[in-house]
Amino acid sequence: MQKSLHLDPAKCTGCLQCELACSYEKLGEFNPSRSLIRVFTFHFEGRFAPYTCTQCDEAWCQRACPVDAITMDLATGAKVVNDDKCVGCKVCTISCPFGTVNYVQETGKVAKCDLCGGDPECAKSCPTGAITFIDANLTGYERMQAYAEKSLPSAEASA
């Protein structure tokens, strides 16, 4: 059974341990601005929402890449950016309707969540269980996919 990240805003306190863990794993430094999972604060509503790529089947990013730099990790289902191939054209960043592929000025390439090869650091670092890595069919992930298919005309109707 493939696993995916389950993000539960109701449990999030906005502490950013996930952003610290992600950047520490990927860059070897604590750099929340370059974390591949981000926590959004709804100040007026008093809520926090962790947010990252759901590794959606549509993979708009992968399809839009002109140089085949985004491929699927068959073990985890993650869509992974191949840094050797990415030219930094940013087409994937405007294509992903979830906004989870970002251009990184420092590297001249794009970056997105790759599930840490199957053991995501964000989930391990979360002190409140707002981020968990569990069986995909339990994550509410289907609801998100349903959203995509329902509301986005460019989603693959016959998938």
Added chain:
Amino acid sequence: MSWTKKILRVNLTEGTCTPEPLNMEWANDYLGQRGLATKYLVEETDPTVDPLSPENKLIMATGPLTGTMASTGGRYSVITKGPLTGAIACSNSGGFIGNEFKNAGWDMIIFEGKSPSPVYLYIENDLAELRPADDLWGKSAWEADEMLHKIHQNPELKIAVIGRTAENGCLFSGVINDLHRAAGRSGVGTVMASKNLKAVAVYGTQGVDSLDNPEAFDKAVADGKEVLAENAVTGEGLPTYGTQVLMNVINSVGGLPARNMRDVGFEGAEHISGEAMHEPRPSDGKPNLTTNGACFGCTIACGRISTIDKTHFSIRDKADQKQYQGASGGLEYEAAWALGADTGVDDLDALTYVNFVCNEDGFDPISFGCTVAAAMELFEAGKITTEDTGGIELKFGSAEALVAVTEQLVSGEGIGPDIALGSKRLCEKYGEPDLSMSVKGLEFPAYDPRGFQGIGLNYATSNRGACHVRGYTIASEVLGIPVKTEQTDTDGKPELVKAFQDATALVDSAGICLFTTFAWGMENIAPQIDAACEGDWSVERCLEVGERIWNMERIYNNAAGFTADDDTLPKRLLKEAIKSGPTAGQVNRLGEMLPKYYEIRGWTPEGVPTSETLARLGLD
């Protein structure tokens, strides 16, 4: 190492921003944040300087753990000579800006001089420049925050900003960051205003790296988090009730002062308690508390995020003022006490509203609440009249009066300008100096020195005036951390106070939150510092650094003109016994503790560190 080893010197008079290397010799002796910034202040300014003159400096400083994955590692402090006290002022804040300074590559920012016109400092990594703030001046901290986010079109920009009270010279104005976090006490915001510096806006993307021993760091940090999670206070009490977990506890043990500390024990405590914040209210069925929120990197998450009842009189007619219609930083214990118990007001929504305004316009709810309480007593005594108050019946227990005075403070009308002086100057002005519940000019927090002997000694000797977070002996006297001491005993209290004060000075210099020490001892903290920083940071060295910092601050205050005579408490707390409750009959017995405290500190009976002490700590 975790220091960026870089500081930014901002000369407001000249309009220049200049990077310089961090003095690593000092960093090794004073660690960071509170200790290290104070060292810079001590070296660079005259202790007798007028706090609001261009010759005073204002320093914003992070610690070596700021911006790391250490739990609560997001703190920063504002260090200056305080206008309320004339003593060293160091105000510590959480939120998110501390990490941002660090990620932009700066350990510390030193502001000196005074800008000829309003400016704000913009930092984006290596770029640092002063920009005109004429449009921001005259705006609340919240308005200015929103404007800066829009100007820079960057929702991730972190902002520290002063409100209108600071601009108007209110002596207990703080520096607000991330909308509802504050370097709140001692009037550090007033100093910032005196320099025509409205805000600091910072965005950092450089990353914090170069841990001295990453493997050891990962382990020490993970161990630390586990200890916090398993501790009843940090793992359960604080996330659930915040610091407000204390309201009913302190009241029940006979330590909650009320009505300008005239009484101990507040009959309305439960209405303004952490528990009350969870109760659904009649109007919309929602509780005051929306959620708990964390500061940067904090696995405790004690922060309160609250709303005001939309039908409450304070905001009923303010539907167009959106800032009061949604959630924001809610009541912490000290604010709930000062705004509530100390004024006799038990209206949770009124207190929440006033607390919002404290954040919106950047002033300290403790000093403000206590000053209003003093004004209420002066009003009761007929010293202040409705003529002074613009018609407000400034009576204990009146939520309407509290709300009205709050709005007067911001607008500068009525009694507002007198309240802006703080309780010491207010009571002097109205001829009743003994009615000011303050030490060295700083108002008391929420623990009565008659009910807790140790905290009384701490208040009397604290380097920034009556402050609970200089040596929080309540941990021991109420919660039994690390060991239970009897709250009404004076035995052992000098030792307890010294130990807490020294440890706290170290924690405040590391970049982490004092609240970790409900669960962490130095044996949990030192390994995190040791793994992050170059050199050997043992428990012993950490404590020595803490003691060195404490003595450095003391020397500064002595040079600023303070003497042993200032290490005292208001007469009321030394002479007027508690009337009823579990601590009835108690006064604070400071005289039993102070000489011993001086002795174990290695100070003369006049409160001056001896040459042996100076030599031992490397302060000679």
Added chain:
Amino acid sequence: MRHIIIGAGPSGVVAAETLRKADPAAEIYLIGDEPEPPYSRMAIPYFLVKKVTEEGTYLRNASHYAEQEIAYISQHVSSVDTQAKQLGLADGSSLPYDKLLIATGSYPVAPPIPGIDLPNVHSCWTLEDARQIASLAHEGANVVLMGAGFIGCIILESLKMRGVNLSVVEMGDRMVPRMMDEKAGGLLKKWCIEKGVNVLTSTKITAITEVGDEDGSGMSVALDNGDSLPADLVITATGVKSNIAFLEGSGIETKDGIVVDDYLQTSVADVYASGDVAQGKDLSTGEYHVQAIQPTAVDHGRIAALNMAGKQVKHHGNINMNVLDTLGLISHSFGLWMGVDGGDSVEIYNPDLYKYLNLRFGVDDQADILVGASTLGMTQHIGVIRGLIESKTHLKDWKAHLMQDPTRIMEAYLASTQVLDNIV
């Protein structure tokens, strides 16, 4: 079943792959008329600055087509006989098809001015063009770029990075007039000038003449304002046209491009069109025209292929969108970025910080729907703008928040679309 795809750009390659998945037993031919394996024109600027080799511009690795059992043919198609269902190839042979996809893209056009055919005047469209440019655009060379449209701006950065003395001449009153309004286009110009590029807008090139340097490469570029610019290399980036000439007499209806229905089928049965050559549906306007952007090209390719395989998949349309990185200043435009009559809009404009953000909303029952946006100096989570426009999400209360502070777009997106049941 034999599927033939003419055109080996992204749309054609994605179509071939989609067909292979949808119709595993089919014969699939992919025909391209350039000597190299299928490559991405979008990668050419990065090839010019040596960020990638020629191989780095290839759409797929060398063995991919064989593995997918896609027969790649390097040939020019000169005619289509839709009656006989066969193609005429340039070598005189013919190739029958059952289903045909035309994904022939477009070709660059240059204005008919004197000197446009000189040897050192090039377009920047193919890898061969890029090689020519690379050989001439050496450090210190005088280079005139004709046209500051989208393609011109993409090349601009690579030229600058090669260290040439660069002048850009644009007829329109601003840079990228079809992607940016006056404010954003104006800021982009200011930015380029600050970075040392000579930018001339509202200016036309009237002639290019050889001035007879010793090496024979020197040219003079005459402008309609009476000035002239020296040039070792002139690059034309003045627009493209659809590759449809070979369809003459085929019965396939064409206008600017090939006319298609909502299944991307042309006016002739079993013939489909996709990508830059197809007049597909614009989701924002409901009109059919050539969009010529990568995401649309691959969507077309996929949907056309599914229909060729008999799946009956409707193309609902694509929104127009672009991203541009001009010497480090990143800009975007989405959908109806110029707004709609009577629709609300909100703008942040900070010229000294090179920041611009403009959100456009619809009218009537779409008044709380985002219909377009343009940005300057924004990189994070930008895709949600596409998500919001394409999904026609009603933002409800969040519209008011955005009108107050448009930088809260990500919050608005999350609150309006994601599984955040607890957000009020």
